[in-house]
Amino acid sequence: MLSTVLKMLIEPDFLAAAIRLTTPLLLAALGGLFSERSGVLNLGLEGMMLMGAFFGYLGALYTQNVVVGLVIAALAGMVLALIHAIMSVTVKVDQIVTAVGINMLALGITSTAFRVIFGNDLQQIESPGLRTVNFGPLSELPFVGPILFNQMSIVYFAFLLIPVVHFILFHTHWGLKIRATGEHPKAVDTVGTSVYTVRYWSVIISGLLAGLGGAAVTLTGINTFYDNITAGRGFIAFAAIVFGKWNPVGTALATLLFGAGDAFQLRLQALGFKLPYQFFLMLPYVLTLLVLVFFMGPSKGPVASGQAYVKGGSKSKVRQSKLKLLKREVNP
Amino acid sequence: MKARLDIKKFEVVLGYVISSVISIVVSLVISAGVLLAQGTDPISAFTYLFQGAFGDIGGFSASLVSATPLMLAGLGIAFAFRAGIFNIGAEGQLYLGAMLATWVATLPLGLPKVVHLPLALLAGMAAGAFWAFIPSYLKVAKGFNEVITTILMNYIGVYFVNYSVHGFLQEPGGYLPQSAPIVETARLPKLVANTELHAGLLVGLVGAVVLYILLQKTDFGYQLRCVGSNPEAARTSGMNAKLTLIIAMLVSGAFAGLAGTAEILGYQNLLLENFSPNTGYDAIAVALLGRLNPMGVVLAAIFFGALRNGANIMQIMTGVPVTIVYIIQAVIILSVLGFSTCKIKLGFLLERGNKVALHSVKNVNRA
Numbered sequence: 001m002l003s004t005v006l007k008m009l010i011e012p013d014f015l016a017a018a019i020r021l022t023t024p025l026l027l028a029a030l031g032g033l034f035s036e037r038s039g040v041l042n043l044g045l046e047g048m049m050l051m052g053a054f055f056g057y058l059g060a061l062y063t064q065n066v067v068v069g070l071v072i073a074a075l076a077g078m079v080l081a082l083i084h085a086i087m088s089v090t091v092k093v094d095q096i097v098t099a100v101g102i103n104m105l106a107l108g109i110t111s112t113a114f115r116v117i118f119g120n121d122l123q124q125i126e127s128p129g130l131r132t133v134n135f136g137p138l139s140e141l142p143f144v145g146p147i148l149f150n151q152m153s154i155v156y157f158a159f160l161l162i163p164v165v166h167f168i169l170f171h172t173h174w175g176l177k178i179r180a181t182g183e184h185p186k187a188v189d190t191v192g193t194s195v196y197t198v199r200y201w202s203v204i205i206s207g208l209l210a211g212l213g214g215a216a217v218t219l220t221g222i223n224t225f226y227d228n229i230t231a232g233r234g235f236i237a238f239a240a241i242v243f244g245k246w247n248p249v250g251t252a253l254a255t256l257l258f259g260a261g262d263a264f265q266l267r268l269q270a271l272g273f274k275l276p277y278q279f280f281l282m283l284p285y286v287l288t289l290l291v292l293v294f295f296m297g298p299s300k301g302p303v304a305s306g307q308a309y310v311k312g313g314s315k316s317k318v319r320q321s322k323l324k325l326l327k328r329e330v331n332p
Numbered sequence: 333m334k335a336r337l338d339i340k341k342f343e344v345v346l347g348y349v350i351s352s353v354i355s356i357v358v359s360l361v362i363s364a365g366v367l368l369a370q371g372t373d374p375i376s377a378f379t380y381l382f383q384g385a386f387g388d389i390g391g392f393s394a395s396l397v398s399a400t401p402l403m404l405a406g407l408g409i410a411f412a413f414r415a416g417i418f419n420i421g422a423e424g425q426l427y428l429g430a431m432l433a434t435w436v437a438t439l440p441l442g443l444p445k446v447v448h449l450p451l452a453l454l455a456g457m458a459a460g461a462f463w464a465f466i467p468s469y470l471k472v473a474k475g476f477n478e479v480i481t482t483i484l485m486n487y488i489g490v491y492f493v494n495y496s497v498h499g500f501l502q503e504p505g506g507y508l509p510q511s512a513p514i515v516e517t518a519r520l521p522k523l524v525a526n527t528e529l530h531a532g533l534l535v536g537l538v539g540a541v542v543l544y545i546l547l548q549k550t551d552f553g554y555q556l557r558c559v560g561s562n563p564e565a566a567r568t569s570g571m572n573a574k575l576t577l578i579i580a581m582l583v584s585g586a587f588a589g590l591a592g593t594a595e596i597l598g599y600q601n602l603l604l605e606n607f608s609p610n611t612g613y614d615a616i617a618v619a620l621l622g623r624l625n626p627m628g629v630v631l632a633a634i635f636f637g638a639l640r641n642g643a644n645i646m647q648i649m650t651g652v653p654v655t656i657v658y659i660i661q662a663v664i665i666l667s668v669l670g671f672s673t674c675k676i677k678l679g680f681l682l683e684r685g686n687k688v689a690l691h692s693v694k695n696v697n698r699a
Contacts, residue, residue: 043479083666093669096418096479100616101665107610108658115653116370227655235483242480278495285487292476292484 008267012146017266019147019155022259024049024216024230026158028237029244029251030165031209035081036241037169038202039182039304043099044084045210046234047106051076052214054110057225058117061127069127070154070215077211078204080106085203089196092308103234111227129223130154154216159252161209166248178202182302185309195309210234232285239288246301254291261287348623355621355667356635363660367652377650384645385638391645393527397599399637401426401591401611403536406618406629407543408460408587413624414547415580416560421467421482422588423612424489425460429589430596431493432459434501434511434603437518437596448517453535453593460589461582463489468581472574478581486612494605501603511603520598532594536633539587540626547626556580588612617665636661 008014028045035042055076060069080102087098118125133156135149169175180188181198189195217233218225236258244251265280364374385395405422412419419425433456441448467481494509503512520531547553558566559576567573595608618636622628643657 087666087669091670096420097616097620097669098666100420100613101662101669104613104617104658104665105662108655108660108662111655112366112653112659115655232483232487235480239480239484242477276495276498278491278498282488282491285484285491289481289484289488292481293470293474 004271005268008271009264012143014263014267015147016150017263018256018260019151019159020220020259021262022256023155023158023220024213024233025237025240025255025258026252027154027161027213027216028210028234029240029255030158030161030248031077031206031213032237032241033165033169033206033246033248033251034178034202034209035199035206036246036305037182037302038178038199039185039302039307039309040085040088040199040203041095041099041306042084042203042206043096043235043238044080044102045206045237046230046232047099047103048077048080048084048207048210049214049217049230049234049237050103050106050110050228051080052211053218053229054114054214054225056211056215057127057218057223058113060129060219060223061125064128066128066130066219069219070212073215074208074211077207077209077214079207081204081207081210082200084207085200088308089199089203092310095306095308107228110225114225114227124224126223127219129219129221152220154212154220157212158216162248162252169248179302182304185304189309189311195311199309210237213237236284236288239292242301243291257291258284258288348628351671352621352623352668354671355664358667359660359663362663363656366656366659370652372650372652377646377652380646380649381639381642383642385642389524390527391641393524393529395638395641396533396634397528397530397637398640399633400530400532400536400598401595401608402615402618402636403630403633404532404539404591404594405588405612405615406622406633407536407539407626408584408591409615410619410622410624410626410629411543411547411587412580412584413619414560415556415577416563417468417471417577417581417584418479419464419482419581419584419588420479420616421464421485421489421585421612422591422615423610424482424486425463425585425588426592426595426608426612427489427493428463428592429456429460430592430603430607431496431501432456433589433593434514434596437514438501438512440515443517445517448515449520449597452518452597453590456589456593456597457586458589460592461586464581464585464588465578468578472577490606493603497603497605503602509605514597514601518597519601520594528599530594530598532598535590535594537630539590540630543583543587544626552576552579588615591615614661617661620665621668 028049031048032042032045052073056069056073058069059072060066063069083105084095084098084102087093087101088095130152132150133153138149139145141149167175169179177188177193177198181193181195181202185195188198213233214230217230222229237255240251240254240258243254243257261284265283268275269277269280360378364378367374367377384391386392405426408425409419409422433452436455437448437452443451463485464482467476467478467485470476470481471478497509497511501511503510506512520535523529523531523533545553547557555566555571556576556579558569558571559573559580563573566576591611592608595611596603600607614636615633618632619629621635622630622632639657639660640654643652643654646652647654
């Protein structure tokens, strides 16, 4: 039995599926990197993916054009990201709690709109989906052909994005600003760059890519939608950023691991193992947790991550006022 | 001195009440917009929502039944938040609690009710606490972000419980994915005849009082709030922040476990797959709307329970999907957060009121 499993792991079929299933996670995680690097925790990736998944499907269905679907998915992710940015950058609310709110908002909007548009019987209408790119003779190659040259366009886009994001973050002026904002917002403010503008754009870009990631769930094969279809992929993408130590290449490798885990559980089910299917569904999450515990030391993200920037205010001032409040509460 | 403090407190509470009311109104206005866009008359939809939630004794008790798990899980989440640890894992803890409680409650032990019921409740609490312990240990010992670990534990827990009703908990000889019915000696008693209202509500109310006393009147509660509001100061003043965090999370998980347990022992009476979708996440909204205060959580849970129950009636009468409740809840969370950061100035009226009150207090003392 073990040899069957091992053999399966090097089959082109499995590897191709692993790459395909990595794509949504990869897009969302690369987007999340921008926001994380600028110092805004983005647990809202899940909601942004869900918005992209639904509106991508809806756009593709109504216009019968997948490209329009992708554009609408990206826009839907950006709109939700804008709310996250307003709440966490301008209003300065706790970024984790905001994310809980916007994830719930995305679940509400998508499942309500789905019922309103398609009725309560939730019949499945298929939208047009992405097609595989044909590389001619390259696609016919044994082994490499099905893995590398028989994927959908969004897969190539996602993987090409890895070096692009790396270049933007580490070799451009703009990337420097983003990273500096995450490490030391006060210094950025002092040299005359608006911390708020940098953070707004970073969060919006993360929404754009997460929206595309969501579309990569619905428009690559299933071509339909159901409630909460992203099923925690946004959270796994967030975890991948932590594993990847806030680095595009590391993050990409982490998402590849989870994509492979997902493909693995699908294959195992197909092989007819006598395990209940719930354990297969559990596998990617267990894998994520185990990798976190056994292979990762605690890693430190950008220093200012998760903290709202108050122009002109210093952290210690905030702390002092909090202490004062506490004292008053304790010894009246 | 004491009087001035009470007025200060009054001002704070009034600010909370006003901002909560504003956020609820804002969310209702936004959902009215959604209803209009869909072509439903919002007035009649909200009327059905209200009637379904509070219209008669049956509706109101159904609202309280929906409120019970939200209350228990919300109390736990609020407690952990006060210690500065984000327990997003109530969903998984709730499922695990329900599973272990079901296991204990379906054993035909022949025990009397006074033993069997508490045993089942304790089992549920223990399972919830255990599921919460893992992420808290990982945070304290290894520095892992509890948000991501609790979310992963949610998925693992829910899938495992769903497996249990296909596996070891499945009714012997049954074909459906469900457990055997709960033994009579392990059921929570009904509070009102001919309704579903069960003693789980009392458990929630007592829990709220216990947590309130624990937080506000004990040394541990003081320590917990210090760790939550300023971990560094707490550490330098010699508090054991790590132990405090773990205990806070254990209590939090126990309450979440109790939420799932009460739902099974009081209302559903057997364990099903996905028996309580999203309760653990909705309870986060309850905790926030309740301002992380046990008494506030009770009120917020009743409000959300009424919203859930009323939405069912609204769907039957007008065809508006129940899922619109998620939009209402989300807008409430976001606006509560927004308004809580904006300082609500009540204007000179309150200040003058303060002075008048102080003056009268002085006069009373003199007299």
